[in-house]
Amino acid sequence: MRAVDPDKVETPIGYVDLQRVRSNAKKIASYCKEHGLNWRPHIKTHKSREIARLQIDAGATGITVATLREAEVMSTVTEDLLLAYPPVGDLKLKRLIQLPHELDLKVALDSAQVLKPLAAACASAERQVGILIERDVGLGRVGVQRVEDVIQLADLAQELDGVDFRGIMFYPGQIRMAEVDQDAHVREVAALVEEMTVALAKAGFVPDIVSGGSTPTLWRSHNYSGITEIRSGSSVFFDLEALRVGVASHDDLAYTVLATVVSTAVHGGAVVDAGSKALSKEVRSAEGDYGVLFDRAEVTVKTLNEEHGVLDLSRTDWEPRIGDQVRIIPNHVCVSVNLQDSLLAQDGDTHVMLNLEGKGRSLWVEESLLNPH
Amino acid sequence: MRAVDPDKVETPIGYVDLQRVRSNAKKIASYCKEHGLNWRPHIKTHKSREIARLQIDAGATGITVATLREAEVMSTVTEDLLLAYPPVGDLKLKRLIQLPHELDLKVALDSAQVLKPLAAACASAERQVGILIERDVGLGRVGVQRVEDVIQLADLAQELDGVDFRGIMFYPGQIRMAEVDQDAHVREVAALVEEMTVALAKAGFVPDIVSGGSTPTLWRSHNYSGITEIRSGSSVFFDLEALRVGVASHDDLAYTVLATVVSTAVHGGAVVDAGSKALSKEVRSAEGDYGVLFDRAEVTVKTLNEEHGVLDLSRTDWEPRIGDQVRIIPNHVCVSVNLQDSLLAQDGDTHVMLNLEGKGRSLWVEESLLNPH
Numbered sequence: 001m002r003a004v005d006p007d008k009v010e011t012p013i014g015y016v017d018l019q020r021v022r023s024n025a026k027k028i029a030s031y032c033k034e035h036g037l038n039w040r041p042h043i044k045t046h047k048s049r050e051i052a053r054l055q056i057d058a059g060a061t062g063i064t065v066a067t068l069r070e071a072e073v074m075s076t077v078t079e080d081l082l083l084a085y086p087p088v089g090d091l092k093l094k095r096l097i098q099l100p101h102e103l104d105l106k107v108a109l110d111s112a113q114v115l116k117p118l119a120a121a122c123a124s125a126e127r128q129v130g131i132l133i134e135r136d137v138g139l140g141r142v143g144v145q146r147v148e149d150v151i152q153l154a155d156l157a158q159e160l161d162g163v164d165f166r167g168i169m170f171y172p173g174q175i176r177m178a179e180v181d182q183d184a185h186v187r188e189v190a191a192l193v194e195e196m197t198v199a200l201a202k203a204g205f206v207p208d209i210v211s212g213g214s215t216p217t218l219w220r221s222h223n224y225s226g227i228t229e230i231r232s233g234s235s236v237f238f239d240l241e242a243l244r245v246g247v248a249s250h251d252d253l254a255y256t257v258l259a260t261v262v263s264t265a266v267h268g269g270a271v272v273d274a275g276s277k278a279l280s281k282e283v284r285s286a287e288g289d290y291g292v293l294f295d296r297a298e299v300t301v302k303t304l305n306e307e308h309g310v311l312d313l314s315r316t317d318w319e320p321r322i323g324d325q326v327r328i329i330p331n332h333v334c335v336s337v338n339l340q341d342s343l344l345a346q347d348g349d350t351h352v353m354l355n356l357e358g359k360g361r362s363l364w365v366e367e368s369l370l371n372p373h
Numbered sequence: 374m375r376a377v378d379p380d381k382v383e384t385p386i387g388y389v390d391l392q393r394v395r396s397n398a399k400k401i402a403s404y405c406k407e408h409g410l411n412w413r414p415h416i417k418t419h420k421s422r423e424i425a426r427l428q429i430d431a432g433a434t435g436i437t438v439a440t441l442r443e444a445e446v447m448s449t450v451t452e453d454l455l456l457a458y459p460p461v462g463d464l465k466l467k468r469l470i471q472l473p474h475e476l477d478l479k480v481a482l483d484s485a486q487v488l489k490p491l492a493a494a495c496a497s498a499e500r501q502v503g504i505l506i507e508r509d510v511g512l513g514r515v516g517v518q519r520v521e522d523v524i525q526l527a528d529l530a531q532e533l534d535g536v537d538f539r540g541i542m543f544y545p546g547q548i549r550m551a552e553v554d555q556d557a558h559v560r561e562v563a564a565l566v567e568e569m570t571v572a573l574a575k576a577g578f579v580p581d582i583v584s585g586g587s588t589p590t591l592w593r594s595h596n597y598s599g600i601t602e603i604r605s606g607s608s609v610f611f612d613l614e615a616l617r618v619g620v621a622s623h624d625d626l627a628y629t630v631l632a633t634v635v636s637t638a639v640h641g642g643a644v645v646d647a648g649s650k651a652l653s654k655e656v657r658s659a660e661g662d663y664g665v666l667f668d669r670a671e672v673t674v675k676t677l678n679e680e681h682g683v684l685d686l687s688r689t690d691w692e693p694r695i696g697d698q699v700r701i702i703p704n705h706v707c708v709s710v711n712l713q714d715s716l717l718a719q720d721g722d723t724h725v726m727l728n729l730e731g732k733g734r735s736l737w738v739e740e741s742l743l744n745p746h
Contacts, residue, residue, distance in 0.1 A: 008464065009464075010462070010464045010465060010734065011462075012734070013734075044679060044680075066679065066680045067680065085635070085646075085680055086635045086636060086695075088633050088634075088635045088646070088695060088696055089383070089384075089633060089696060091381065091382075091383045092383060110636055110638040111636060111637070111638060111695055113694070113695040113696070114635070114636075114695060136638065136639055140639050140642070140683075141636075141639065141642075141644060141676065141678065141681055141683055142635070142636040142638060142639065142644050142681065143636075143638055143639070144638050145638060145639065145640065149638075173678070260461050260462060261461075262458070262459045262461045262487070262515075263459060263483055263484060263487075263514075263515040263516075264484070265483040265484060265509065265515060265516055265517050265518060265522075266509055266513050266514065266515065266516070266518065267518065269513065269514075271514060271515050273461070276653070276655065276708055277708065277711055280649070280653070280654070281653070281654075281655045281708070282649065282654045282655075283656070303514065305514065305546070306417060306439065306707055306708065306711075307417075307439045307440065307458060308514055308515065310513075310514055321486070322459075322461060322484055322486040322487060323461055323462060323486070334679055335649055335650065335654070335679065338650055338679075338712075339711075339712075341733045341734055341735045342735075360714045361383065361385070361386075361714055362714045362715075
């Protein structure tokens with residue numbers, strides 16, 4: 001990490017409170033310990049090796065990634081990696097088999113069309129990769145539909161060289177309502193997970209890993225019976241959605257976008273330099289807004305253009321002036337971090353810059369290799 | 374540009390048809406010539422020096438940028454640059470005055486609070502920067518509200534050392550309805566523009582530049598009386614919004630996102646590897662979708678997560694298979710390009726990779742300076 005004078009950092013930029021990141025990590029690790037769960041944070045949220053190391057120091061047992069770039073970067077931080085995304089095509093498989101051989105690499109997938117070429121690539125590279133079969137538990141995105149399909153893919157993984165059946169994966173991403181209204185939905189998912197583990201046991205499979213969890217259902221993860229690990233991503237920082245769902249409090253928010261007021265010419269609004277290229281224009285609630293000021297909950301971001309964010313001043317007596325800095329809680333933290341060059345992080349009295357090594361999709365080559373001197 | 378074998382390029386990636394880019398540039402240049410307008414494309418859409426050069430070769434008389442990074446990059450391509458965004462704060466002013474002195478640099482702004490420090494910085498650096506006063510013509514984002522404020526700022530610019538009053542700027546960004554329904558709205562904006570030029574003339578100002586235009590109103594730009602130049606950005610590529618507004622036809626679309634089918638496990642859908650981190654999750658129409666397949670208009674992107682795009686197959690007899698490649702027309706091209714590492718561009722029989730040098734906000738240092746050998 002590079003130490004930095006925060007007054008020498010231009011806005012807009014993602015701003016991280018490292019003490020809160022550590023506190024969030026500690027809470028999740030404690031929760032997992034209490035319920036006998038492993039914690040494998042999804043680093044798509046932060047894409048930073050420094051923060052991944054912090055999570056591992058706090059008790060994370062491995063790391064989850066979505067892209068091969070993230071896998072390449074995080075293979076320098078952990079030896080226990082889950083690629084929670086189907087790798088399709090020769091180019092991606094070539095990158096995958098070039099990951100360090102000492103890595104305990106697991107890949108989640110939902111089809112024989114992905115499994116077979118993956119197994120062939122691994123076998124020809126003389127390496128073994130673990131397989132998690134993903135089942136759709138209600139989101140309707142990826143994942144096999146029937147428990148029979150889980151068994152069938154587990155059987156196939158068992159048969160093929162280069163891969164080992166290691167377990168199952170699910171993602172209850174449809175559960176985004178307020179925490180107090182989640183009970184019935186969590187029970188539905190839990191029933192589907194149990195159905196899988198029972199059917200697998202009958203078929204002679206004891207899954208080593210049952211990987212689940214999400215940030216909105218974070219503190220109920222133990223209700224998914226049979227679950228062995230959680231992958232929650234945005235809980236490293238939390239965001240406005242997490243606040244509204246109730247899974248985090250204001251004191252847990254560890255990421256905001258630092259922005260500067262650049263215009264107050266239009267009555268009732270003020271324009272800041274954080275637009276959709278810093279916050280992302282993603283609606284996540286009935287409110288229809290794009291963020292809220294960290295220090296003034298009555299001020300929302302009502303419009304986003306690429307480099308303009310328009311603050312709604314109709315419910316505040318604050319009178320912003322050009323040059324004022326504000327901190328914005330984004331709706332969805334993962335897509336906002338992905339828009340930053342790097343992050344400004346506060347750690348008590350000092351500030352550092354965090355690199356986002358996992359950002360982008362190109363092949364990652366460690367900086368120290370590029371600049372060996 | 375680096376020549377490349379397209380089969381060696383992973384998805385998702387932005388895919389550009391350079392022949393269509395040239396054809397779009399030619400059409401805009403012809404339109405401008407016909408109506409005696411200058412063309413100063415906004416390069417926030419493409420952020421690429423190669424494409425900026427192509428636009429200049431086609432007849433663009435200068436370039437518009439939004440960020441200092443874009444200004445630094447594009448100062449190597451043109452000597453006629455407009456920063457269409459208020460530069461606020463000492464750090465940004467320091468970068469601004471370090472731009473090449475031979476540059477004919479113009480800055481748009483809407484307040485004395487931006488103008489005064491800018492003038493002071495320019496004066497102390499012994500350089501002159503042109504000033505365009507921005508007026509709000511209905512979007513309600515930035516821009517002074519009254520014609521008196523335009524005059525007042527023009528007066529102030531005239532008085533101050535380091536800056537020269539050069540003209541006015543407006544952006545009719547509220548006009549996004551179908552082209553056939555734009556008449557009354559364009560007339561309203563035209564009346565406001567005329568009011569400004571008349572009032573300025575009375576006050577003894579002859580604006581050298583009246584900068585306006587937008588992509589949705591592209592072919593009506595000559596209806597804004599007194600306008601001298603247009604800045605339209607996304608017309609370099611166009612996008613789904615432009616298609617729906619009617620300002621472009623399918624044959625004009627020069628940018629799509631190349632994606633690969635990774636899952637067909639959920640009935641009625643197919644999942645591609647272009648998610649919100651490749652397309653951006655920005656709703657731009659009543660349809661509520663996030664994109665449409667280039668070759669199959671009946672297939673829309675109905676859901677976007679970070680690395681997942683879910684195609685709606687309910688209106689097609691196409692049966693996608695894992696590994697199939699598709700091309701997606703994004704809702705809003707500017708934010709999609711901003712999410713790419715670089716672009717794959719087809720130019721007849723050859724393919725090249727385009728760098729996006731203007732992407733991000735950090736100080737730009739030309740690659741050839743970093744690697745002089």
